[in-house]
Amino acid sequence: MTDIFEAIQRSAIRIKNAIDTKDIGYSNQANSSGETQLQLDIQCDMIIEEELSHVLSVNTIASEEKEHPMQLNKNGKYFIAYDPLDGSSLIDVNLSVGTIYGIYEGDFGSKNMVASCYVVHGPRVEMVFAHNKVKLHLLQGDNWEFVKEIRLSEKGKLNAPGGTQQNWTDYHKEMVDGLFKEGYRLRYSGGMVPDLHQILLKGGGLFSYPATSDKPEGKLRRLFEVFPFAFIYKLAGGEAINGKEDLMTLSHAHVHDTSPCFFGSKYEIQRVKEVYANN
Structure with a gap:
């Protein structure tokens, strides 16, 4: 799991750089829902695919931007489904967006989920990783710093x-x-x-x-x-x-x-x- 965690961390830094510097216009391609993709959607999808392809424990990936799953390493045990840039339509008005990962063991499916993660790209880049606990991390320069464990109250506002x-x-x-x-x-x-x-x-x-x-x-x-x-x-x-x-x-x-x-x-x-x- 550590190698996947580190690949997600690297992906988040590269996605931050892409958001800061890349074209935010529309491409001539459509995603699995038939929606026209932003250039950033495609770029972020490629970044995550590339980083996870180096992790031998990852068997198959599925992206919201692709119609079908893609096998990376036939001997890997983890299956990862991800949304590369959730909320990407908010990019042009400079609101926060994010990336979501579901990490499954053996095959995709809720009963096979062993961890999940999301990254928030806002005024600061933060990552929440859930495995045995739900932990918040903050990007400081090119390094990730653990902040705290997250627990919900019984009632919110x-x-x-x-x-x-x-x-x-x-x-x-x-x-x-x-x-x-x-x-x-x-x-x-x-x-x-x-x-x-x-x-x-x-x-x-x-x-x-x-x-x-x-x-x-x-x-x-x-x-x-x-x-x-x-x-x-x-x-x-x-x-x-x-x-x-x-x-x-x-x-x-x-x-x-x-x-x-x-x-x-x-x-x-x-x-x-x-x-x-x-x-």
Whole structure:
């Protein structure tokens, strides 16, 4: 696992340099969802692929930017799914973006996840790595410094509701409004990584991306986004569900399968369970 951790660290430094200096315009290529890729999406994907290709313990990688997984080392035992630049559409307005990694042993799948990681590229570059504990690291120059272990409170204060409101169900909107009536503060940038990072570091709250009328199976991908953050939140003392079920009990049929998802402290997730149990 140490060699993977170090490859992620190297990738993050190279991605920081790419964000600082590379073209942020659109390419003439599309990703697995048919969305036109930014030049940076392609560059960051290539950086991570290159760094992980040097790690003999990595068998196969899957990128959100590629339609199919790619085998690197047939004798490796780890399978890594990653989103090279989550929230890349925020680059041109200079908001925080991130990279997400799900690390699986033996094959892809929630039951095979052994670690996960994300990197926040904002005013500072920070990395959260979850294996036995959830640990925060800060990039200082070209070196990474351990900062602290992260634990969530039982109840938070932040509410980050994703998805277009006109496509929400009535009961979901009522639940979100109910949290605001309790004094929760809106914190939503449109970037999954910085929004979930803020909830983790500020003690707790709720991030939700529900099933909507236009995306009944959810928008966020299980292997690249949903499972990695579910692993982190549960290890940090929180919970992660799809409305009713624990996200880490879900299977997948295709590498790009999606799911509705809710991440938060125990109090907020209990609220979600109560609302969704009756609908």
